[in-house]
Amino acid sequence: MADAHVVRGADRVLIQERGPGVPEGIYGAECMSCEAVSPLFDNDSLPVAVWALQHSQDRPDHTLFLARTECHWRVVPRPDDPPPSSSSGPGFVGPAFVGLMCLLTALSGLLPALTS
Numbered sequence: 568m569a570d571a572h573v574v575r576g577a578d579r580v581l582i583q584e585r586g587p588g589v590p591e592g593i594y595g596a597e598c599m600s601c602e603a604v605s606p607l608f609d610n611d612s613l614p615v616a617v618w619a620l621q622h623s624q625d626r627p628d629h630t631l632f633l634a635r636t637e638c639h640w641r642v643v644p645r646p647d648d649p650p651p652s653s654s655s656g657p658g659f660v661g662p663a664f665v666g667l668m669c670l671l672t673a674l675s676g677l678l679p680a681l682t683s
């Protein structure tokens with residue numbers, strides 16, 4: 568479930584977006600001495616560190632970087648009736664989620680047919 572960064576407003580809830588294809592964090596850095604900006608990497612800060620080291624090797628006086636970690640937030644409508652137990656709340660499932668589950672079920676049924 569969305570365990571991190573839940574902020575409740577009057578009728579909306581802010582959650583950190585998670586799920587298939589959604590990175591936990593997007594890493595990047597920029598040089599504080601020039602305009603150089605690293606590429607962005609999902610879920611891995613190591614390539615950004617390598618980029619900073621290489622940039623500093625090319626220009627030895629460029630030693631300060633601004634490193635960023637970004638993630639997606641989503642605001643969703645607050646459910647009218649909060650479920651009694653926060654661990655399992657089928658009442659919060661919307662039509663889009665049900666449609667996604669149907670699609671996943673169809674795909675998992677299709678996979679054995681493709682591999683055989």
Ligand SMILES: [Zn+2]
Pocket residue numbers: 598599600601602603622626629
């Ligand atoms: Zn630089």
